Amino acid sequence: MSEKKKTLVLGASINPERYSYKAIHRLVQHGHPVVAIGMSSGEVAGIHIEQVNHIYKDIDTITLYVGPLNQPFFYNYIIDTKPKRIIFNPGTENQELLKLAVENGIETELACTLVLLSVNNY
Numbered sequence: 001m002s003e004k005k006k007t008l009v010l011g012a013s014i015n016p017e018r019y020s021y022k023a024i025h026r027l028v029q030h031g032h033p034v035v036a037i038g039m040s041s042g043e044v045a046g047i048h049i050e051q052v053n054h055i056y057k058d059i060d061t062i063t064l065y066v067g068p069l070n071q072p073f074f075y076n077y078i079i080d081t082k083p084k085r086i087i088f089n090p091g092t093e094n095q096e097l098l099k100l101a102v103e104n105g106i107e108t109e110l111a112c113t114l115v116l117l118s119v120n121n122y
Contacts, residue, residue, distance in 0.1 A: 004031050004032050004033065005032050005060035005061050005122065006032065006033040006034075006035070006056075006058055006059055006060050006061075007027055007032050007033070007034055007035070007059070007060065007061045007062070007063055008034075008035045008036075008037060008056060008059045008061070008062045008063070008081065008083065009023055009024055009027070009034060009035070009036045009037065009063055009065065010037050010062055010063070010064050010065060010066055010074060010078070011037070011038060011064060011065030011066035012024060012036035012037055012038035012044065012047075012049045012065070013038055013040075013044075013049075013065075014038075014040065014042035014043070014044055014049065018065070019065060019089065019114065020036075020038070020065035021044055022114060023063060023065070023089075023113045023114055023117075024036055024044045024045050024047055025044065025045045026113075026114060026117045026118075027113070027117065028045040028046065028047065030117055030122065032122070034047045035047075035050070035056055035059065036048070036049040036050065037049070037050055037051065037052055038050075038051070039051070052074065052077050055077070055080050055081055056081055057081070057082065059081050059082075059083045059084075060083060060084050060085070061083055061084065061085050061086070061087060062078060062081065062083045062085075062086045062087070063086075063087040063089060063113045064086060064087065064088055064089055064092040065089055065092065066092060067091060067092060068092065068093070068094040068096075068097075071092070071094055071096075071097055072096075075097065075100060078097070078100075078101075079100060079101075079104050079106075082104075082106070083106060084106070084107060085106060085107035085108065085109055086101050086106055086107070086108050086109070087109045087111055087113055087116070088108065088109065088110045088111070089111070089112055089113055090112055093110060
């Protein structure tokens with residue numbers, strides 16, 4: 001079994017149709033500790049969705065479910081969290097944030113969290 005990676009889901013939603021909702025469920029099923037950050041509070045797979053108010057210092061991965069137009073609001077939060085990597089899920093690709101991440105020593109991956117989990121390559 002692979003190493004468990006504490007993951008922050010940025011753009012978490014209680015809507016079962018959203019990919020962030022599905023990702024939280026899959027991450028929990030695979031045993032990864034999850035922090036969920038969203039615009040609205042709620043709960044998914046037993047994980048409380050929080051708003052941006054606490055900087056976590058033990059995050060391995062931030063998986064993005066926020067579109068490029070809304071990402072600038074989160075730049076400082078992402079950089080201050082100091083994750084080891086950021087996964088840019090389809091539709092979240094953003095050259096400005098990619099550059100910021102690289103400048104701050106954060107690994108970036110253009111990938112789909114759900115696919116990575118399904119092929120045991122997370």
